[in-house]
Amino acid sequence: MSDELWQDKPLVLPWLKGRWDYLLELKTQNRFPHALLINGPEGIGKACFAMALANYVLCRSPQGNTACGHCRSCELTRSGGHPDLYLLKPDDPGKPIKIDQVRELTTFIYSTAQQGGYRVVIIDPADSMNINAANALLKMLEEPGEQTLIMLLTHRLGQMLPTIKSRCQRVDMPPADVALATQWVSTQLQVESAEAAQLLVIAHHSPLQALAYKQDDLLGLRAKVLKGLADILKSRRSAVDVAQSLYKEDLELLLGWLYSWIVDIARSAENQADPEILRHTDARNMLLALARKVNHQKLYCFADQVQVARKELMLRHNLNKQLLMEKLLSEWYSLAR
Ligand SMILES: [Zn+2]
Incomplete structure (x- = not known):
């Protein structure tokens, strides 16, 4: 987790404060659930929220609605070595959580808390459990034992098993x-x-994504992509040439941008009287110019092609990325013709 989200303890980001107060109120009323399904968009601070809640229930002397940040338990949480806190994640990002990993969790859940209080489990992302892993978790959700808190995080609620969902209290996180x-x-x-x-x-x-954009200089990359697209339209460079300069970048990200620009062109083409309709002001001139002359049929067809390409990338087929970009950028060239 990035350091910005910690001071002496994990931070609850401002737009999630309402959910925080709600859960702590349940705790005060002794109605605190043993399993929470924390659902909400990516990059709004769910992981840090879960960590803050773990920190709070494990803290030995909470101050009002927050952990103290200084006790032994808070120190252990901060160091990442709290024996009563268990983080379950895929071994590699993007891979499933496997049944063996959930079985290892069993030992933790059914042992006594080493610090004499709560035991907390965070499963992130919970939708990455394969079906066997999810089934293995069911029993623990049914009989978790005293003073146990299991938090399941997801931004793809539709991919969670109904049997898992029904055994957790769902907390929907609002967009920032x-x-x-x-x-x-x-x-x-x-x-x-x-x-x-x-x-x-x-x-x-997504505020966290926004931070990453700045830190990874993704604005620089974005400017490079926009320049390439403009060069193609004005025949200053060929689609093949621009594809060559871009295909090694994060194409899922690039095609996500491309798709959102297409949406902007479509919106603008349908509302030519209102130039303010554009959401992506950094690409303003090019998008407006294209919106004025584009053939709608072609544009929608291109949007479909971009979506298909994004799906193919996600499924990790053995794609020839250079060829993929050449094809898409050639279509881009023909949009204005
Ligand atoms: Zn503390």
Whole structure:
């Protein structure tokens, strides 16, 4: 987890405060669930929220609604070595959580807490459990034992087994509030709020993604892609040439951008009287120019091709990425013709 989300303890991001207060109120009323299904969009701070909640229930002297940040338990959480906190993740990002990993969890769940309080499990992302792993977890969700908290995190609720869902209390996390998120990103990155707002649009309103964009200089990459697209339209460079310069980049990300620009062109083509309709102001001139002359049929067809390509990339077929980009960029060239 990135350091920005910790001070002396994991932070509950401002737009999630309402959910935090709600859960702590349940705790005060002794109605705290033993299993939570924390559901919400990517990049809004769910993992840190879960870690903060773990930290809170494990803390020996909570101060009101937050962990103290100083006790032995808080120190252990901060060091990543708390014996009563178990993080279950795929061995490799993007891979499934396997049954053997869930079986290892059994030993933890049914042993006594070493620090004499709660035992907490965080499963992230819970939708990556394969069916055997999910079934192995069911029993633990039914009889977790005293003072146990199991948190399952997901941004793909539809992929969770109904039997798992029905055994957890679901907590739906709201998308990040625009004003709060803009202010937060602006403070974190020490940039003007206009730049923070722009980053948030590009990051599909995911504040954590917005931070990553700035830190990885994805704005630089984006400018390079936009320049390539403009060069193709103006016949300054060939589609093959631009594909050559881009195919080694993160194509899932690039095609996500491309798709959102197509959506902008379509919106703008249908509402030519309203230039303010564009969401992606960094690509404004090119998108507006294209919107004026594009053939709608061609545009929708191209949008479909981009979606198919994104799906193929995600399924990790043995793709020839260079060829894929050449094809798409050639289509892009023909859009304005
Ligand atoms: Zn503490």
